[in-house]
Amino acid sequence: MTLTAPAAAPSPVRGRGVAIGAAGLAVLLGALDTYVVVSVLEDIMRSVDIPINRIQLATPIITWYLLGYIAAMPLLGRLSDRFGRRLVLQASLALFIVGSVLTALAHTVPEVLVGRVVQGVASGALLPVTLALAADLWSARRRAAVLGWVGAAQELGSVLGPVVGVGVVTLVHNHFSSVPRDDAWRVVFWINVPLALIAMLLLQFTVPKRAVTKQKVDVVGGLLLAVALGLSVIGLYNPEPDGTDVLPPNGAWLLLGAAVAFVLFAVWERFARTKLIDTEGMRVRPFLAACAASVCAGAALMVTLVDVEIYARAVLERDGVAAVLTLVRFLLALPVGAILGGFLATRIGDRVVSVAGLLVAAGGYVLISMWPTDVLSAHYLGFLPALDTSLAIAGLGLGLVIGPLSSAALRAVRLSQAGIASALLVVARMSGMLIGVAALTTFGFYRLTTILDTMPAIAPQGDITKTIVAMARRTQEAYALMFGEVFLVTAGICLVGAVFALFVAGRRDESEQSPTDAEETLVPSR
Template identity: 55%
Template sequence: MMRRVALAASGAAVLLGALDAYVVVGVLTDMVRDLGIAVNKLQEATPIVTGYLLGYVAGMPLLGQLSDRLGRRFVLQVSLLGFLVGSVVTALAADVPLLVAGRVVQGLAGGALLPVTMALVADLWEEHRRSAALGAVGAAQELGSVLGTLYGIGVASLFNALPLFEAWEPQSWRWVFWVNVPLAVIAMVIVQRTVPNTRREVRIDVVGGVLLALALSLLVVALYNPKPEESVLPSWGWPVLGAALVVLVAFFLWERRAAVRLLDSEGVQWLPFWAVLGVSLAAGAALMVTLVDVELFAQTVLRRDSAAAAALLARFLIALPVGAVVGGFLAARLGDRWVSFAGLAIASASYVLIAQWPADVSGFVLTRDLAIAGFGLGLVIAPLSGAVLRVVPSVRHGVASAFVVVARMAGMLVGVAALSAWGLHRFGELTAGLNTPLPFGVEKAEYARQMAEYQRRLTEALLTEYHEIFLITAVICALGALGSVLLPSKRQQTESVSGSLKSTK
């Protein structure tokens, strides 16, 4: 019973961290207005969104390893406290730099919650019963992604509607972060009473963690482009990418020679470990491409407004956590390998269907294809989380879980950047000879005919661009499915590995 309460509290913390990754999207307009940012300079507000992601990705590997050494309860408590402090700083911020600082602190703390909770599941559940619990944690993460924007709008609107807080109307967005304070305190109390205070004699690779965090941070900065309509990468993109590569090389050189490594090679089954990371990378790329390009398809091809485009994407997002829960139950019975294979194979087939959408695609087809894609990608979450814990020693569970999440988010960043670059290139090629008709020197009927022809060719170019992007996404998912074959089999899952790992404890 106590372990279920511990999982519920930790899962709620994961949900809260995931919610705050997207919570500012729905209230960004209010934040911009309150902070005095000009409408024509909205790029100044972009670090508010990316700051959390930067902290989330950068701090996750080292914080995951720290939980192996300092104990799950201690790191969870410190993370929740950091999340609380970051929320207070964000809520009190009077300018963009302080606001971004608060968001980065929130992200650093939130980045530890998911891998530490996954490692906690490994501590508290037997191996053959672990997948369902991991699926629940994965579902909490995905549910936060689904509800983040709506959660922010709902909390701000609630306080805005209360007469007691009418004076705070221009700053109603601040309540989104003030609400985190009591929620974090409640979670800390429950974690203190239910999570075991286990510690292990594990040395920490601070240098390796810092180098990897710096490389990931530089990657996030390099791939973020506030003006994608002008170029694939920002003006600083290539130099920063070069710097990220240099730091990444330095990380691998350090890991080869260091006495203490971020992920010690002793006891690690490297082939399935790299397979898990590769599959996670592929799933992350497919996920982010869907989040970006489905909404763009709705706005540019289907001519829907942003609200209708978001409603269309909800079909995918709702199916994602459903797939995560189902994947957890199936993995416990069928094994990680084939559930992951099936999930990515289903997703690949769905993207082939999405790549055939016409300009007048029906609502039923949209719902069917997006729901199948979301369900397929959701199926993969629990098998990957469980598989990585089976191929590394128990003393490395925290950092191994962090690597899976980092691989997935790296796939999200790199995948959308690469496919967006391809899409922009193809769209430029397809519209190179397409000129906008002008209503001068021609009859009204002729101008209408030219405009209709222009719109038809523009839509065809957009369709070709999206079709190719989704076909490439289908190939990425198919490669991920093939990589899943290298995951542990059902027979390997049922074998005890404790005997071979005793020497590492």
């Protein structure tokens, strides 16, 4: 197939800002869907007859989505290397529509699970393929800023997702009486249909068409890796951590199955002619360093999302929405950090910003680990609220590394491998989230039990009310001490990530192609 030279037709780079903006909207849509279910989970439970006091029965709605999201990501990323970013993005959005319709029509738990798995598979392709699209359209020196904006769109979904869910359900309750109250949550998923169609249309007219290459795709390797990742997700996600078991029931067997699948994948990749992950032309050490740093950043992120809310309930005595809103400071700082980190990385380098971001995050977690039980009245420098400031610092630090780590990983591979490389980087981050929260939640509950056992017992007092208050205060202090240790460990994880970041591809490490090469691998959209 003859490629269209830049001189013969309008350069696709002219409209690349619009193209990445359209793809970024698709990323935001997928991110919203990831987090929106949190705010409508109880409504879904009522519709599929799950008792509200048996919330553990609803956890597969989340875990199966994660399964689809992570498992199919590497294969879909590789398919985008073969068939082009636009085609895979549009196919993923079409599949996303199918999953949304299945979820909206579901009346039983299995039906909801099927819909969520399909949505997860579709959403899993949107972020890595958009990152790869940025690599296609921008040179290695300039793409970090763009990757920061894409990362900001992803993180913005974590802020807006729950808000959108609550907002849509409230709007339906108040203004659409014809919709049964228990079915209002379905509108959240029906809305995905027109939004995804709009995104597909925008992609058609903005994202340049890539010339289809003759390289083959290792479907067998992709499926083996999908099985391994899927079993890992189910084996690591424990919906009811109690401080004694790190893994859920049967988790050890599932992880054993995952290990077998990983071994089979490695053997297949060793002897297969067509490989899913082709290391030819890849600078392996810098790429693995970027993935390792992403694992650490992901672990810190997920621990924060889970434990700050629990802290708000147990120590600050906040309930429901108030506990969730405690995270807003952290969540808002993430996209701000992502944009700032990308901007800085284009000027001083990916490695410098990645290391600095993780060090800033570590400092934030050290401050969080020192929260007193009356943190709401504590201030830094006399006027900075301690809780808000420390959460914002941690979020800003983790946000700073999003663009630079993505850019560094893409520097280490050829453009023809950008899809699979981006997918592996996102998988690394998600794996860190699962491993981090599983390990540190178990550690935290274990330490809580130990701390309570070593604290002086509360002697019975004549006034039963005073005894109850004293016991509650004792438990509150134990939780504060426990979370202090958990967040101190989280700071250590960020420091380890900073060490890994020292070995990522630096500013002088250029990709195999020049800035104009990206234009020569694309033809204008038709």
